[in-house]
Amino acid sequence: MHPRRGAKLSISASRAAFFDAIEQSRPSVAAVEVYPPHEERLSVVSQLRERHPGLPIVVIVHSSSEAVAIAALRAGATEYLVAPVGETELLRAAAAFTRPAEHEERDACGIIGDHPSTRRVRSFLDRVATANSTVLITGETGTGKELAARHIHSHGLRSLRPFVSVNCAAVPDTLLESELFGHERGAFTGAHAASSGKFQQADGGTLFLDEIGDMSPLAQAKILRVLETREVWRLGGARGNPVNVRVVAATNRNIEQLVAEGSFRSDLYYRLNVARLQLPPLREHRSDIPILVRHYVGEMNRQFAKSITGLTPESLRELDNYKWPGNVRELKNFIEAAYIDLPDHHRGLASLPLSVLERLQTALDTPQERVQLLSALKAMRWNVSKAAQRLHISRMTLYRKISKHGITRDSCDIE
Numbered sequence: 001m002h003p004r005r006g007a008k009l010s011i012s013a014s015r016a017a018f019f020d021a022i023e024q025s026r027p028s029v030a031a032v033e034v035y036p037p038h039e040e041r042l043s044v045v046s047q048l049r050e051r052h053p054g055l056p057i058v059v060i061v062h063s064s065s066e067a068v069a070i071a072a073l074r075a076g077a078t079e080y081l082v083a084p085v086g087e088t089e090l091l092r093a094a095a096a097f098t099r100p101a102e103h104e105e106r107d108a109c110g111i112i113g114d115h116p117s118t119r120r121v122r123s124f125l126d127r128v129a130t131a132n133s134t135v136l137i138t139g140e141t142g143t144g145k146e147l148a149a150r151h152i153h154s155h156g157l158r159s160l161r162p163f164v165s166v167n168c169a170a171v172p173d174t175l176l177e178s179e180l181f182g183h184e185r186g187a188f189t190g191a192h193a194a195s196s197g198k199f200q201q202a203d204g205g206t207l208f209l210d211e212i213g214d215m216s217p218l219a220q221a222k223i224l225r226v227l228e229t230r231e232v233w234r235l236g237g238a239r240g241n242p243v244n245v246r247v248v249a250a251t252n253r254n255i256e257q258l259v260a261e262g263s264f265r266s267d268l269y270y271r272l273n274v275a276r277l278q279l280p281p282l283r284e285h286r287s288d289i290p291i292l293v294r295h296y297v298g299e300m301n302r303q304f305a306k307s308i309t310g311l312t313p314e315s316l317r318e319l320d321n322y323k324w325p326g327n328v329r330e331l332k333n334f335i336e337a338a339y340i341d342l343p344d345h346h347r348g349l350a351s352l353p354l355s356v357l358e359r360l361q362t363a364l365d366t367p368q369e370r371v372q373l374l375s376a377l378k379a380m381r382w383n384v385s386k387a388a389q390r391l392h393i394s395r396m397t398l399y400r401k402i403s404k405h406g407i408t409r410d411s412c413d414i415e
Contacts, residue, residue: 029094031058042075049076060085069399078313111151112295113288117280128275129155136272137250139279142329145250153206161205166198169214176219177235187236199232202245213251224268282324296335304339317397370405
């Protein structure tokens, strides 16, 4: 065993030694080298998968064919490499399943992941946090806009002051002034005492205006006035109160289109659109899914007082195929749903919530899937790696789909 690039590699020469090493060292990844005939070594994979459902297994074969790849997949392999495999390639494959903890627990605000787009988001947030600029965050529902806003606040100069969040779509115009700006005693029926609004509550800190694209024209005008004058007038008040807040706004709508349609004020848009961040949907950084799953499994273990080790590789492959319209929030909710009435330490597909299973199955079994697979394989002349890249799925997922649809090289009509 020797250290190299932050990893430890242990080699076993026999089946007994291999399983002893697995039990004693509890590795993050196991690799099994398979020589023809394959049945005996693939039985090692099957036995290992049965004993350790959540352990990633890399299979290294010396004769590559779709039949061997599918057999390895059925035995429980997570990844499939063709010999000769150098140390660099093996470590790169292992790294896909063993991201460093610093990426998983990057910060308390949950900006988690190691995809290039995730790293760019963190880099932007770290830079903008130290400034005092107004920030506009856009992105689909569930991409983590409030998490990004909290990151900006907690890493900035205002971190010791309040962070106040307002859902602009949820505040009716009749309550807007009181909610945002406060009111004086007697300003309206039931106002028995003076009250500060969200702007004053956030004084010195950060005010997060969520879903600002759904704000009514009246609300937009009042927000614009505060941003221009830096003072708020309480309902029923006789004078303005100065406020010092950093505004971070967010919307899941196309705000430029709203401006063009006239439903969002252009002058307010220009006030907000100083530092701009577009959060990517989860389907564009799928390699972060295992990292996010591990993070949320740890979080749910603490919440539910359980010791779940995580999803099986097969489950992770199914998650990778799902489109995640609800993005990271949907993934977190999915993990939480899986914990309800779950007593076991290992979890496979059969234990996932029925509603999630149905969504996954619908995503996987579209009528056009076989046609898409055939088209990609034919275009790439049965180069499975290139076809998988073309389809934006992993190579092992493609082998599984080839097996499911009964696709052969002859069915692709490749000369």
